[in-house]
Amino acid sequence: MTEYKLALVGFGGVNRALAQLIAERNEQWKTELGFTLKIVGVTDLFLGSVIGREGLDANVLAQLPAVKGALAQLPGGDVTALTEAVIKDCGADIIVEATFTNPVDGEPATSFCRWALEGGQHVVTTNKGPIALHGAELKALARRKHVAFEYEGSVMSGTPVIRLARQALAGSSIVGFEGILNGTSNFVLTSMEGGLGFAEAVSKAQELGYAEADPTADVEGHDVRLKVVILANELLDAKLTVSDVTCSGISSLSLGDIEKARQDGARWKLIGSAMRHADGSISASVEPRLLNNDHPLASVGGATNAVSFTSQLLGAVTVSGPGAGRTETAFALLSDIISIHQSIARNQE
Numbered sequence: 001m002t003e004y005k006l007a008l009v010g011f012g013g014v015n016r017a018l019a020q021l022i023a024e025r026n027e028q029w030k031t032e033l034g035f036t037l038k039i040v041g042v043t044d045l046f047l048g049s050v051i052g053r054e055g056l057d058a059n060v061l062a063q064l065p066a067v068k069g070a071l072a073q074l075p076g077g078d079v080t081a082l083t084e085a086v087i088k089d090c091g092a093d094i095i096v097e098a099t100f101t102n103p104v105d106g107e108p109a110t111s112f113c114r115w116a117l118e119g120g121q122h123v124v125t126t127n128k129g130p131i132a133l134h135g136a137e138l139k140a141l142a143r144r145k146h147v148a149f150e151y152e153g154s155v156m157s158g159t160p161v162i163r164l165a166r167q168a169l170a171g172s173s174i175v176g177f178e179g180i181l182n183g184t185s186n187f188v189l190t191s192m193e194g195g196l197g198f199a200e201a202v203s204k205a206q207e208l209g210y211a212e213a214d215p216t217a218d219v220e221g222h223d224v225r226l227k228v229v230i231l232a233n234e235l236l237d238a239k240l241t242v243s244d245v246t247c248s249g250i251s252s253l254s255l256g257d258i259e260k261a262r263q264d265g266a267r268w269k270l271i272g273s274a275m276r277h278a279d280g281s282i283s284a285s286v287e288p289r290l291l292n293n294d295h296p297l298a299s300v301g302g303a304t305n306a307v308s309f310t311s312q313l314l315g316a317v318t319v320s321g322p323g324a325g326r327t328e329t330a331f332a333l334l335s336d337i338i339s340i341h342q343s344i345a346r347n348q349e
């Protein structure tokens, strides 16, 4: 039976949910997926770090109290985040990177990915920074080292979008996309439609694990801008940088604006989009748009997201599902590991 050894880098909501899934479902995966997962290292800026080459108890990790230095309570633990040692020395096959998204330079997560790939380890990540800002370099490094660099959870959490478009829509000639690509801002807009104030709705999104460490990125559109760059570069071969995407968020929308839209049979939505034009140029934007209630994206509510791909051969294909959430995003990491497993199995045939 194949067993993959994992090092979890960042142990916040998403990686803790992955540990919980491993604790609950490893046996089931043995028969369903043909592999099991063993956690051999964990590192977190706040919780410290631990290495356990023989395997750490996923259930103990999932139940770990969220107090400073908590990983030091475990055998082999340390109050400090010894991230370089965890990545390079714990014997992991796959590095699971889920630290804060840094929208400015993608660091230190980009360096974590680089260390792992250079060392011949596969990387799966939900972090948008390294992909949006250094994706081409990291993908090239992974190819050179014959390892995988997978990031399905970086756009629309566990809802299949990147692999779906890359594989199932390959050859359909995608020319553009538009979508609701941020769970927090959509949750806030829907909550405001129910009468909740902006600040209260943001706090609720934080409690539910949807928001970034600094939710400004969610409500000002910066998070969607990273996702637009990731999708455009992946699917339109756009070579966009963040500054190519015009960006405005939802923080200026008032309860009055939302009520006025309702009276007019419309809804405000934060839309990220990119389009290839006839001359080959690409335009991309993030902006609040007023959608009539009969628009296909108007009824997408709460932390649900949706993206509509336009292709020459199929017209519009729309995918909808969770856009954020701890367990939903942990599932994206599992889907990346499944993809790695399938690719290894194909290469062995």
Ligand SMILES: NC(=O)c1ccc[n+]([C@@H]2O[C@H](COP(=O)([O-])OP(=O)(O)OC[C@H]3O[C@@H](n4cnc5c(N)ncnc54)[C@H](O)[C@@H]3O)[C@@H](O)[C@H]2O)c1
Binding pocket: 009, 010, 011, 012, 013, 014, 015, 043, 044, 045, 046, 047, 081, 083, 098, 099, 100, 101, 108, 126, 127, 128, 153, 154, 157, 209, 210, 211, 212, 213, 323, 324, 325, 326, 329
């Ligand atoms: N939560 C979601 O719904 C969701 C969905 C998709 C993508 N993401 C992305 O996944 C990543 C993780 O999300 P989360 O909700 O778990 O965030 P989180 O804030 O709950 O956890 C992040 C953890 O990373 C740790 N960390 C930060 N910098 C570190 C460093 N330099 N070294 C070691 N540890 C470090 C923090 O201490 C924290 O515990 C983020 O990049 C986020 O943008 C989250």
Ligand SMILES: N[C@@H](CCO)C(=O)O
Binding pocket: 154, 155, 156, 157, 181, 182, 183, 184, 185, 210, 211, 212, 218, 223, 323, 324, 325
């Ligand atoms: N904070 C992000 C997480 C998913 O990338 C959101 O709310 O969509």
